[in-house]
Amino acid sequence: MNEARLTEKLSVLADAAKYDVSCASSGSTRTNHNGGLGNASKMGICNSYTSDGRCVSLLKILLTNHCIFDCAYCVSRSSNDVKRAAFTVEEVVDLTMNFYRRNYVEGLFLSSGIFKDADTTMERLVRVAQELRTVHKFNGYIHLKTIPGASETLIHEAGLWADRLSINIEIPSDAERMGVVIRRARFFLSFGGAAHVLVHRPDRLRPHLIAPLRQNAAQLDLFA
Amino acid sequence: MSPAWSTPERARHYVYDGSWPGLLSVVFTVFSEKRPVLSVVRERSQVTDLFTDVRDVSTDDDQATRVMDRARKLLGAPRMRELWYCHLAERAEVDRLIADFLVLGFTGGALNDVRDPTVLGLLQWKKHISHEKHQMEAFVRFQENSDGVWTATIAPAYDVLPLIATHFRKRYADMEWLIADQGRDYGLHHRAGVVSPVQFIHEQNSGLPASHVEAAVNEEAYVKLWRTYFRSVDIPARRNLKLHMQHMPKRH
Numbered sequence: 001m002n003e004a005r006l007t008e009k010l011s012v013l014a015d016a017a018k019y020d021v022s023c024a025s026s027g028s029t030r031t032n033h034n035g036g037l038g039n040a041s042k043m044g045i046c047n048s049y050t051s052d053g054r055c056v057s058l059l060k061i062l063l064t065n066h067c068i069f070d071c072a073y074c075v076s077r078s079s080n081d082v083k084r085a086a087f088t089v090e091e092v093v094d095l096t097m098n099f100y101r102r103n104y105v106e107g108l109f110l111s112s113g114i115f116k117d118a119d120t121t122m123e124r125l126v127r128v129a130q131e132l133r134t135v136h137k138f139n140g141y142i143h144l145k146t147i148p149g150a151s152e153t154l155i156h157e158a159g160l161w162a163d164r165l166s167i168n169i170e171i172p173s174d175a176e177r178m179g180v181v182i183r184r185a186r187f188f189l190s191f192g193g194a195a196h197v198l199v200h201r202p203d204r205l206r207p208h209l210i211a212p213l214r215q216n217a218a219q220l221d222l223f224a
Numbered sequence: 225m226s227p228a229w230s231t232p233e234r235a236r237h238y239v240y241d242g243s244w245p246g247l248l249s250v251v252f253t254v255f256s257e258k259r260p261v262l263s264v265v266r267e268r269s270q271v272t273d274l275f276t277d278v279r280d281v282s283t284d285d286d287q288a289t290r291v292m293d294r295a296r297k298l299l300g301a302p303r304m305r306e307l308w309y310c311h312l313a314e315r316a317e318v319d320r321l322i323a324d325f326l327v328l329g330f331t332g333g334a335l336n337d338v339r340d341p342t343v344l345g346l347l348q349w350k351k352h353i354s355h356e357k358h359q360m361e362a363f364v365r366f367q368e369n370s371d372g373v374w375t376a377t378i379a380p381a382y383d384v385l386p387l388i389a390t391h392f393r394k395r396y397a398d399m400e401w402l403i404a405d406q407g408r409d410y411g412l413h414h415r416a417g418v419v420s421p422v423q424f425i426h427e428q429n430s431g432l433p434a435s436h437v438e439a440a441v442n443e444e445a446y447v448k449l450w451r452t453y454f455r456s457v458d459i460p461a462r463r464n465l466k467l468h469m470q471h472m473p474k475r476h
Contacts, residue, residue: 003445003448003449006449007448007449007452010449010452010453010456011452011453011455011456012456014452014453014456014457015456015457017457018456018457018458037395037396037397037398037399039394039395046362046471049467049471055471056454056457059453060457061453095449098442098446098449099446099450099453101366101368101374101396101399102365102366102367102368102374102446102450103362103364103365103366103376104365104450137398
């Protein structure tokens, strides 16, 4: 383990992820069925609190803050002069396992800047979750961000390993156009976004929910 | 409580060994000798007034079982478990509440009336202890030792080790771990799905086994990495130490 290198990456990539609102570890009831490591607590546990009083229950990091896009609102936009770093899949897996074993966290929250293209990035995120679940028998909480534009197969697979999937939708704060945008965003959330994490089984009338799903309309209103 | 035997003059102090069956034996004695409770204490020296009666109660498993069975029928198992929760507070005032509560129940009193100080008091204690249990589930920190055992030392306000055992057994099923209660000199040891209590023998001041074993090679590195993470997720501009302390008191 190259401690100095890992420390640097961790500080850059935790810093880049810290403004993301979600850090809940509740709502999932995964049990430790295979004698492996961990379970998910329905009510959630805050293992620690930051100095401003926020709950720290997950290792919340980006896989990388390298990004091919240049979105004005984002700290990781390509034109921004910030330190860049990237974890390997093994590093994220190793950090998660070791933090979890020490009861520092309840699980992993993994998002990422988009390197190369959406599918490559998404595939890397899925691989982290898959390796944790299969190789390391990890039953703790996993929250993956889905990358906009990633293929349906990948998002479906992410849903198989994760406890929660989410997507960020950024909306301009232009009052005139707001109504239309919000309506579109809601439409996307209720049909497009939600449909992706549901598994359609031909023998069932209703789609089968594979991960806890919540659309946060309140947040949309808040930012509008 | 029926008025026939609850006259204040007949009340007296009870001394017992601090165990749960011991407390149930106290209840048995109170009820069979019909002398109400002034206090329930673990040491005779805790009784300070001179002119009152003191009764030493020795633990009797048979009596305890009889009280337990009858109380279970009266209250149901979950509520009886709550009483046991409260007993883990290890406080004379709580022991007294438990004894009063059971006698109240056996003499036909209303057990759901929260205006009753006994009922209300126990409800509040149950809350304190559940809170301590939840905090311990969150704030226990394991360290890996060179022999592969994961150890943690805690100093909970109440004796909550029996309450947190299940959580840690389920969560850390593939680890051999030891959680030591610093103040009470005992701990829980887990290996392959079995949790068993271990007693610590005092050596000088602290006999905790963790101090005799070396930490694993990478232990320090992960502690440092965690600190790095913790510093990185902090937003100094929004520092709110009062809230921080409310969530995470200094003793943790």
